Amino acid sequence: MKDDLVRPRQEMVERLARDYPGSDPAVLQAMLVVPRHHFVADALRHQAYLEASLPIGMGQTLSQPSTVLAALSMLSLRAGDVLLEIGSGSGYLAAVASRLCRRVYGMERLMQLVNGSRSALTSLGILNVSIGLGDGSAGWPEHAPYDCIVISAAAPGIPPGLADQLSSRGRIVAPLGNRTDQLLELWRLEQGRLVRSGESIGCRFVPLIGKGGWSG
Numbered sequence: 019m020k021d022d023l024v025r026p027r028q029e030m031v032e033r034l035a036r037d038y039p040g041s042d043p044a045v046l047q048a049m050l051v052v053p054r055h056h057f058v059a060d061a062l063r064h065q066a067y068l069e070a071s072l073p074i075g076m077g078q079t080l081s082q083p084s085t086v087l088a089a090l091s092m093l094s095l096r097a098g099d100v101l102l103e104i105g106s107g108s109g110y111l112a113a114v115a116s117r118l119c120r121r122v123y124g125m126e127r128l129m130q131l132v133n134g135s136r137s138a139l140t141s142l143g144i145l146n147v148s149i150g151l152g153d154g155s156a157g158w159p160e161h162a163p164y165d166c167i168v169i170s171a172a173a174p175g176i177p178p179g180l181a182d183q184l185s186s187r188g189r190i191v192a193p194l195g196n197r198t199d200q201l202l203e204l205w206r207l208e209q210g211r212l213v214r215s216g217e218s219i220g221c222r223f224v225p226l227i228g229k230g231g232w233s234g
């Protein structure tokens with residue numbers, strides 16, 4: 019598939035590396051390879067490499083590049099990891115993570131977004147990502163345990179039961195707070211309980227809708 023936006027993608031990664039020097043270089047390299055414009059509508063493709071969130075339909079958004087970089091950098095991903103993304107939306111974060119992990123699962127509650135993300139991933143030949151339809155706040159227990167869980171929607175707290183889906187010493191990145199302002203936080207499973215780890219980052223996500231999130 020022709021990629022005529024290589025240079026804007028390179029400029030995006032160079033900008034991120036300059037502005038966020040503590041980021042994981044492996045995540046930056048993955049973002050250099052994965053074409054973000056494949057995960058937005060054609061009318062928005064030339065905005066894909068700006069530092070901006072973009073609408074993907076159904077009132078949902080694709081997070082700005084720095085947020086994707088921050089979330090995946092926090093996790094210190096390893097090649098053998100299995101990752102679950104809750105609220106997988108367009109599939110872009112899952113696509114980036116697919117280059118860093120052994121297996122990626124995404125759970126999304128909106129069928130239109132499930133279909134769109136599956137199509138984008140297939141068109142890029144990404145075979146180690148599976149996208150499911152359902153209430154992501156309940157996780158995806160059929161494929162547990164996960165080494166990492168990313169919650170890509172604002173939650174009032176870590177949804178109950180997710181710790182049970184983590185492998186030993188697994189970790190969760192989640193934007194926690196109210197519906198309009200959150201902190202992106204890293205939590206680690208230590209001796210059977212989740213413990214917050216490291217610094218938090220201010221962010222804004224659409225709300226997590228479901229039993230473990232907000233109600234509608």
